[in-house]
Amino acid sequence: MNTNAVIRLMSLLSIWMWTGQGLIFQPELSPSDLQGKITSNTVTLKQPYCVFNKTCDGCVIWLVAALSSENRTFDSQLTTSAPDVLNKSPYPRAFEPLLWDFFVTKVGPLADFPCSQSSNDVYFRVGAEGKCSGTNCNGILPVGSNVSFKYLLINADNLIIVNASDWSESIHLKTNQNPQSINDGLSARSAAMIVITSILSVAAALLLLLFFIMLCVAYCGRSKDISQGQATSPMKVMNSIRIPHYDTHSLRGKAHPYDNPGYVSEGKNYSTSETLPKSGIQTQKL
Amino acid sequence: MGAGVLTCLMVVVIILNAIAAAAGLALFAVAIWVAVDGYKLYPISGVSGKDDIFAAAWIAIFTGFAFFLTCIFGIFAALKRSRALLMAYLIIMFIIFLFECASAITAVTNRDYLVGNSNLVKKQMLQYYADNSTRGKDITQTWNRVMEQAECCGTDGPKDWLEYDSTFRQKFGTTFPWPLNCCKRLSNFEVEDPEGCIVGKSSAMFTKGCFQYIESVLSRYTWAVSWYGFAVLMFVFFTLVIAMIYYMQLD
Numbered sequence: 001m002n003t004n005a006v007i008r009l010m011s012l013l014s015i016w017m018w019t020g021q022g023l024i025f026q027p028e029l030s031p032s033d034l035q036g037k038i039t040s041n042t043v044t045l046k047q048p049y050c051v052f053n054k055t056c057d058g059c060v061i062w063l064v065a066a067l068s069s070e071n072r073t074f075d076s077q078l079t080t081s082a083p084d085v086l087n088k089s090p091y092p093r094a095f096e097p098l099l100w101d102f103f104v105t106k107v108g109p110l111a112d113f114p115c116s117q118s119s120n121d122v123y124f125r126v127g128a129e130g131k132c133s134g135t136n137c138n139g140i141l142p143v144g145s146n147v148s149f150k151y152l153l154i155n156a157d158n159l160i161i162v163n164a165s166d167w168s169e170s171i172h173l174k175t176n177q178n179p180q181s182i183n184d185g186l187s188a189r190s191a192a193m194i195v196i197t198s199i200l201s202v203a204a205a206l207l208l209l210l211f212f213i214m215l216c217v218a219y220c221g222r223s224k225d226i227s228q229g230q231a232t233s234p235m236k237v238m239n240s241i242r243i244p245h246y247d248t249h250s251l252r253g254k255a256h257p258y259d260n261p262g263y264v265s266e267g268k269n270y271s272t273s274e275t276l277p278k279s280g281i282q283t284q285k286l
Numbered sequence: 287m288g289a290g291v292l293t294c295l296m297v298v299v300i301i302l303n304a305i306a307a308a309a310g311l312a313l314f315a316v317a318i319w320v321a322v323d324g325y326k327l328y329p330i331s332g333v334s335g336k337d338d339i340f341a342a343a344w345i346a347i348f349t350g351f352a353f354f355l356t357c358i359f360g361i362f363a364a365l366k367r368s369r370a371l372l373m374a375y376l377i378i379m380f381i382i383f384l385f386e387c388a389s390a391i392t393a394v395t396n397r398d399y400l401v402g403n404s405n406l407v408k409k410q411m412l413q414y415y416a417d418n419s420t421r422g423k424d425i426t427q428t429w430n431r432v433m434e435q436a437e438c439c440g441t442d443g444p445k446d447w448l449e450y451d452s453t454f455r456q457k458f459g460t461t462f463p464w465p466l467n468c469c470k471r472l473s474n475f476e477v478e479d480p481e482g483c484i485v486g487k488s489s490a491m492f493t494k495g496c497f498q499y500i501e502s503v504l505s506r507y508t509w510a511v512s513w514y515g516f517a518v519l520m521f522v523f524f525t526l527v528i529a530m531i532y533y534m535q536l537d
Binding site: 203 | 334376380383384387390391394395397398399402403405406408409410412413443444445448449450451452455459460461463464484485486487488491493509512513516519520523526527530533534
């Protein structure tokens, strides 16, 4: 127990020594333009450039992903012996109730992350391996939980935890909303719909009205006039003959139709020959 | 009324009917274009049961052709100066007028339900994309095509896939946050940068939403049927009023 306490104190001291150097001594979200930095079960972090400035051959950076509520529990369990931490909480069951609520996964050798080559284009996605089951695999986090991260610098040769960074800020993972909660009812009526509907309804009604007015004017007006005894137009009668002129006697072809040619005069000449009609009548000598 | 005015009215009626016949034929053609659905977006309205835009297009096909035939009959009736034929023409035109009104109003009302805002399209996408049913297959194929052609992801953006649970997330959510069709592809159809796409790099995937494209296509269909139908109806209204005046002047 005493050696444990001393070692813990030493590691804390070494941490304090390095925090004053202007390093960002904790895992951070990637600053680049990514669409899904925080999803419901993954987080995209910056790669650990410039976190540990120590030179240490054979040292490897590991990441601890834990529920934010379990940060202190993890710290209190932290010894310098790496296998303790690495094997304590195997991934697939790590977040089940009554277990440790953290897992540890490898990020990369310290030599791969020199401060001078710091770049924001690269990233480390926690949860990249999905629902995996290998030892210390990079599995997905519990949906909607609050998680924090910590880097551990572990010497691969003698399996000692050389250094441990601070905990990152607590990151709240998104909870997935139920799509049934989306209200897909009618949102609003557009202006076009109101214009078209109203104008067309009025037009149809107007057309019907004009149609009836036309029928009234064309037919109702005429029946009124007939009842007053005057036809407004000539009567048409079926089956009668219309001819322009008709006479009772057939007198065509005669010059003086009403003269009687058998008339004989009494013989007295009361008038001279100049006054008598000249044609068609014989005068007898008395 | 003098014979000269009657002849003038007859000529006007004939000309208006000729133009209305041409307009009716054009309505027929435009409605066929909508019904054929060149953009292949029918499943989005069909799956939700609100496919009245296409129903209105079918009605417009019939009314457009009927306008064409009846207006030609109207030209014949006007030439004959026959009241009986003109009366038949007026009644038939009025019935077609009512049907075309129904088509225009239906199309524009239904559009508001479908694409008034992005909620219905989003809910449908989340429910049916990658679903195993026939509806699911239709929606999946439609969305895959839309995402490729319009270069977009999700309804309002890729965030739709992250914010909401979905059939897709339940099947593939541990590996893919969004469908691979959201990723930029090379000309040989391979994904350009699968890792970058999964993590969300803006250079490796499409970041705009597909709703704008879907809304513009469905609006285009709607305006073709309803606004053009409205224009034809206004012209036909005017033609029928003149025809009624002509009818009253005939003996």
